[in-house]
Amino acid sequence: MIALSRPSRRAAAVGAFTVSAALGATLLVTSPFTATAAGPGELRIHDIQGNTRVSPHVGEQVTDVAGIVTGVRAYGSRGFWIQDPRPDDDPATSEGIFVFTNAAPAVAVGDAVTVSGTVTEYYYGGAARGDTSLTQISRPTVSVVSSGNELPAPVVLDADAIPAAYAPEGDPADGGSIENLPLQPEKYALDLYASLEGMNVRIEDAAITGPSTAYYELWVTLQPEVNATSRGGTRYASYDDPNPGRLKVESLVPVAQQPFPTANTGDTLGGVTEGPLDYDEFGGYLLAARELGTVVPGGTEPETTRAQDRKELAVAAYNVENLNPSNDQAKFDRLAAGVVHHLASPDIVALEEIQDDSGPVDDGTVTADVTLTRFTDAIVAAGGPRYAWRGIDPEDGRDGGQPGGNIRNVFLFNPDRVSFTDRPGGDATTATSVVKQRGKAALTHSPGRVDPANPAWDSSRKPLAGEFSFRGTPVIVIANHFNSKGGDQSLYSRYQPPTRSSEVQRLAQAESVNAFVHDILRVQKNAQVVVLGDINDFEFSATTDALTAGGALRSAVFSLPADERYTYIFNGNAQVLDQTLVSPGIKKFDYDIVHINSEFAGQASDHDPQIIRFKP
Template sequence: MQGMNMRRAVMATLTGVALSFSAYASDLEINQFRARGPAGGNDEFVELINAGSTALDVSGYQLNGSNASGTVGTRLTLPAGTSIAPGCHLLLTNKSSGGYSGSVAGDLTYSTGVTDTGGLAILDASGTIVDQVGLSSGSAYQEGTPLTSLGSTNGDQSYIRSTNAAGLPNDSGDNSADFVLLSPSAPQNSASPCVALGASMSIADASATVRGAADVAMPFTITLSKPAPAGTGITVHVATADDTASASAGDYDALNTDLTVAPGQSSTSFNVTVHGSTVGKTDRAFHITLSNPSGGYTLARDSAIGAILYDIPVDAEIWQIQGREQTSPLLGKTVLTHGNIVTAVGPAGFTMQTPDARADADPLTSNGVYVFTGSAPSVAIGDVVDVDAVVDNYYHLTELKNPVVNIFSHNAELPKAVRFDAGTPSSDPQHLSCGATNFQCFISMRVKVSHGMINTGNKRFSGEPFAEVSITASGKRSLREPGVVYGVPVPDGVSLPNWDGNPEVFKMNTADFGAVPLNTPFNAGSTFAAEGVISYDFGAYTLIPTKFHLKQAVELPRAVDKAPPVALRVGALNTERFCDTTFDTTYTCSGGSKEPSDAEVQRKTQRLAAYIGSVLRLPDVVSVEEVKNLALLQGLAKQLGDDYHASYDAYLMEGHDPSGIDVGFLVRTDRVKVLSVRQLAADETWDDNGQTAYIHDHPPLLLTAQAGLMRFQVIAVHTKARQNVDKTGSSADRDRAKRFEQARSIASQVQALQQASPLTPLMVVGDFNAYQFSDGFVDMVGLISGRYKDSENLLKLGGPNIVHPALWNAVESVPYNDRYSFQFTQNFGEIQGYTRAGSGNSGRSVPTFQVLDHALLNWPARLRFMRMQYGRGNLDAPAQTLDDAASATDATKAIGASDHDGFVVELLDPSIVIGRRHRVH
């Protein structure tokens, strides 16, 4: 990394040197090109030349293009094994429609053109620009004064470099001085004659780093294209000249002398003395010019840049290194930091922290930093160390690279750990713990978590099946809470706040510092205590424990409690696209590119049976959603009979979903007598942007049944998804309107049933695709239950609630941490202290647990209510466990059977036992 920083510094220095002096960064050059030819704008080629004396391996090099606005893109990456011999060419041509029309075949092709006023660049395999040329001042690629565009008229002309006395292309660092117009163009490829390299010499750029008062030798090398002849060898005059560096000011010692290349040798070296410094300076440069070579040698490259890089170590405390932002104010500098305490040791580095007595008083800066050693460090927790290192930024984690570590003592008392709890980190995005962020001021510092909650099962990375987990320090799950989603403006006329987005959620990598063995699985809902340090990687702040204690490990699958025999048990489960093998709908039932195979259908059936049987414990009635047809549901009923000796009848009626999924019921025949099953509002329509369409894709299904002496009713629902609700535009408006109409339709059906049978227990269950509170747009649960508030919703009911008396949501009886049936990973972008961390990462993603599956009870049902429980097996497992469970042969096959967790509601009905006795006798 230090070498990379040096190269970047050299490039920056060379850019600032006067362009009247040659600046050769590589032997590879763009020799000839055109951005438009006789066949049009795609009739392009780029000709490269190796102007050096040895073969060039250009594997992985890139041809990039720019437009006149500075937007760049890669046109071609040269394949492995590509090389160019000395003086030889490589021709790159555009193969797209209307592309290269020349008679000399291209060696390699690309398919995206370059604009007439754009630019070209060749980059090496590490992404460093080797050569570039521009056709306008707006091009991102150019050297000195750009060339004049050849315009938009088709014609056979190109730009080609002029040559020097040695026959080599000129490269002064100024496009307008180096290139001339050639008409007609004359591209050359790898089979074309190579340039005859005459006897010539060149000098290469050099740099030296000053790190203190001592003088430093900056080595330069002069290279001959052919060995010096026998006898006297070759002489050449060498002279330095000031640029931003000055010999008279004491930056370096001037040189003005003749040098000799010994007979038979191809190079010679010499040094320029650069004077040391004890104070920091901006990087500076001088140049060297060759002249008067002997022996008939020409000057292929007669000038070089000497870059003086000042890297004077800065004495700094850790908090000065960290600063208040993610990027260190001392980035790229060498620092000396003294007397800090090692707090954690990992396989490739360690963290250290300022002793409490020296800690700064600023709560917005961190007193800890990570020291990257690249291999196992020779320090131990409690060591007191001095570190001399370079400040670097690794994906927004400030760290010290290339360290020199001196240990002065052992077993020091560790700095006091910051206590993470219900108040820290903050749960209020308007008052974050670290000002603009929630964790940056704790980075690499010791923290202690006494009441931690594992929020999700392990993610899975390549080679690491059980990796990081999401956690909170408050002991609470990251649940969806009331309000409009964070980052979305609250609509006019809505009296709700924004939900906070759970900024207190962070990650934990338990194995990084050896607190637990690598690939240890954790189920969500488990609690823990830990000590460790805060780190940052790839878009998220992370706890890396040095001590870890699993306080309570939850098991999966985790069944609902056994019910007393006097309970009528009504459950609900979204089966997550329970499909057959036939594609006979508008869209695939599976939601993918094809329907499942026979074996996959059978496996899904067995896993759903395991969930209903082992996790929900065979409810008397199960509302099921996302089932394609009655035959599948009958197959599930048979599977339950085979595996659990429970007799179920299946009920399903086809709806209007274009992928074929419907709602249905499974009813236990030994405990419940079905009186009727019918669809509600199946034929209701609405004006869908000028077209008449069905309101319900999955019409509600009404079950009227009797258990013992009690008659009861259950409505199974599956309303429209929230896919676009939090967005803007016509699709969002349409989805909100349809959800509103669906909820109003179901509410009307509920009210009609209540009026017809006011004493009959009624439950509305299933996947509502809505929360137990308003999202600020349409509170579907509130509308269906008779608790809708216009003041909390964008869409207004405009009158009294339809349902009266109101239904009660049994979710309110569920313990707070258990109020979830679905997980949605919410991406909040660059907010709350999480910053974009490289390509493909769009910011902070938070796993949000939400209730989408509800049970609404009328008063007769509520009077009999005993409890509501969610069975756990789908949402809390590690990613690897979900995959492994698919092939399990025991009850663990239930894990991952769906993307929802189902529930069971129990109603008191002593007559069930009486009824069973009567039937027995």
């Protein structure tokens, strides 16, 4: 996955047709007509919200819209929420709305106010991203009528309140958008959330499925029994089952006044959490907590896998998240402890996201010896073996990832347990191929890159192939880091189903690796091949189907119970991104995903490592 920075989230609207940007954020007023003004007090909030995702009054000037202040945000996207205490009888029309002030709001919770301003639809990151808009009143004039009023009763969100179906199918006549479809909050979860946009909502004793982050947020599920993992999370089981009970939680209290709690997957957000229902691009619908519950520890601990026995070859894969010499020693030490103590010092470790020796500094450096020396030294200090390594330096700036970092795949191996068969000649642009030697499949270049000239690998990490020998038996290992999901429409997109545009490149990459494995098997039918790494795609994806096509490989993740299949958590969804696949020559194996990162607020990496053990 790619790391997302958190931009300034607002730009002020100036006029009815303004498009203004703040670090990629775009505010659009989408009315094609000249702005008009409703008479004082003529429109109530539910009139402005309407029964679709887009206000029927977008672009219009509204006057003296009445409501009670239910939440105030004095940081980031500054403004406040108001709610009409006299609702209509239509469950599709929200009674709450956000008032964007751009400066610190001069109102307090419980104030009765009237607001005049322009109705706008705000698209985080710009309309082209495909996200749902947020209806708001911009450039407001606010009058406080009275203070200390009772707040509108919250809508309680729990398992019974959330529809099982996630979203309606988009309108083909509108490009697959659900934006203008009438909301059906009793039928679809996304419609329910849209119908509550800006309203006061409450959750109680909610299961935490995504750990707290550096951006002061966590994810809960309101349906803890749906697709539950073995450790208290929620598993992303299929494209048709994205877990509608997930909800992000943030606090309206600045962290300087009240630190945001530290939480891990498996904990509970105990007691009452209450506040307006909001929306942003980094998680969709969220509860902006005026009142935040207390984190109750669930006892989730990092896992430890068993050690391989003398006759087992242990091969692991670990995405070490942009490891480079500028990282502090604590990161090296934690990653090393993961290899030694939690993975039990595997014989071979395929690493992803090893950066060059200058890290993200874009200075033309492509070597990674400093990075790898420091990491292998940390492994020794943690009590592990003195690993050797093999890799191929990429061409500068050609393999994607963090600019300047030149990330690549690298093999570590324990020379006391396994030997590496060196066949020189491989470099960034030279492809390794398969030949027969003594009746066995062998690589022409080891280490070597698989099909590096194929356009499938443009601006992406090239697979690294290596030939190893364990107890006299050759094993070919192919380390991978496929194209990221950057650019895909989100699960909460206004286009349903969302477009997964990044999958096109991963499909081509999977076909390239699959063809190479078929080349090996044509030379030696029973060759023992391990393909592993950060595939950046799910076990149920077309990418996995392409990797396994023709019986060349099978994914080891299916050997695990369904509730243990995840290596990464994104927006509260535990999911498979990292996979290990084996050729038919490896008939029996023991596979484990070792959960030491994804579920925890304190992470050495954002991925969990995986390990496979077998007897060649």
